[in-house]
Amino acid sequence: MGKLSDILFSAGNFVANKIQQPAVILLYHRVTNLAADPQELAVSPANFDAQLQYLQANYNVLDAAQFLAYAQSGKPFPKRSVLITFDDGYADNYLEALPIMTKQATPALFYITTSKLNTTKEQWWDDLERVLLTGNTLPDTLHININGAAHTFNTVDTAAITGTYYALQAILRFCAPDVIDRAMQYLYSWAGCGSEGRPSHRMMTFDELKAMAASPYVQIGCHTHRHPAVGMLPYAQQLQEIGQSKEILESLLQQPIQHFSYPFGGRKFLGSKRYYNADSIKACKELGLQMVCANYYGQVHSWSNRFALPRILVRDWKEEEFASRMERFFKL
Ligand SMILES: [Zn+2]
Known part of the structure; x- marks a missing residue:
């Protein structure tokens, strides 16, 4: 902006x-x-x-x-109301x-992506970091085909590799899950590393998630099966991705899932609705979801759209900075 x-x-x-x-x-x-x-x-x-x-x-x-x-009542929220949410389902949500x-x-409310639960695999953005930025000896150049487009990246030194990491992130986040999987497979062989993830970046096991859901302080929502930018997918695939995560969690936890958040979740990217769109909202309603969060800056009022609520990202702030930012979050 x-x-x-x-x-x-x-x-x-x-x-x-x-x-x-x-x-x-x-x-x-x-x-x-x-x-x-x-x-x-x-x-x-x-x-x-x-x-x-x-x-x-x-x-x-x-x-x-x-x-x-409160969101369903159409009445204003009580003064200074806050909802804490987590996305993705990392093991540290349970452990730490x-x-x-x-x-x-x-x-807090935890939105869980289901495809990597109970596995040693990392989410693709972490996996990309593991392949590129954790000291693997890499070739000087990367030629990669993604979605029919040929890309060449310089990977000759640390600065070039870091640039390649951010460039690939920006491309892959708008790709379909199978395209991302193929790109990662190619990168494993290019870098000469395996697909095994780091323990520090794993998702929860089924048992950890069950123990988590049993806590009185935890509520569980879904966050798609494979974490695509759903706005890039046709309606049927959006319904499938969102629905699959909801079904897996309902069957694992034996409870109805009413909450969902869009992966990435920005309102617009370069003027287009690539993270979510009208079909995404329709799919959420079709699946019986009751409240859906996006990821763009803003506050919630009684008139806010319950299927695309704004959220504010918290960084690793010390108390003093957190306190001053919270004041601002409620005003501007
Ligand atoms: Zn996410």
Whole structure:
């Protein structure tokens, strides 16, 4: 966004938030200490602990059922309401986030992608990092065909490899899951490494997810089976990807799944709805989902679309920075 549109967007939020007290949905992915985190998805356990303590002291943290009830009621949310959400289903959600949530008696909603659960495989964006950025001896050049297009990347030194990593990320995130799988297979043989993932980047096992779901502080939602940008897929495939994750979780956990979040989830990318679109919303309604989160900046009001709610990404902020950002999240 350019400067003027930023100002207009903030001004619009400011007015809406003056008309009605908003709620805010926070988005986390991981709670752990990582040696490297090129996507900045991890919050350290110490910062997460401090953030939850701050929220408990200064905000009204709702659980997913309470948040849904307000969203369905058409009435304003109680003052300073916050919903905490996590995307993807990393093992550290169970191993590191849950003990802190339990200690702080703070609830959160976890959206789970199902295809890599209970496996040693990493999500493709982590896998790409493993292949390119963890010290494998790589050829000087990468020639790769993705979706019928030939690409050549320089991989001669660290700076070039890092650039290649971000470029491939940007291409693959809009590809269908089988195209991503083929690209990764090609990269394994090009780099001379296997497909086995790092333990530090695995998803939960079925047993961990079941134990997680049994906690009074945890509610579970779905996040597609293979994590595609659903807006790139025809309606039938969107229905299938979303529905499959919902079915797997319902059968594993023996509970109805009412919540979903769009993978990546931005509202628009270069002016087009590649992360989700009208078909995505139709698919969610068809599947009986009750509340769906996206991933674009904004606050939630009684008039917000319950099938594309905004969420605000939390980074690895210390308490002081988190506190000042929270103030801003409710105003602008
Ligand atoms: Zn995700």
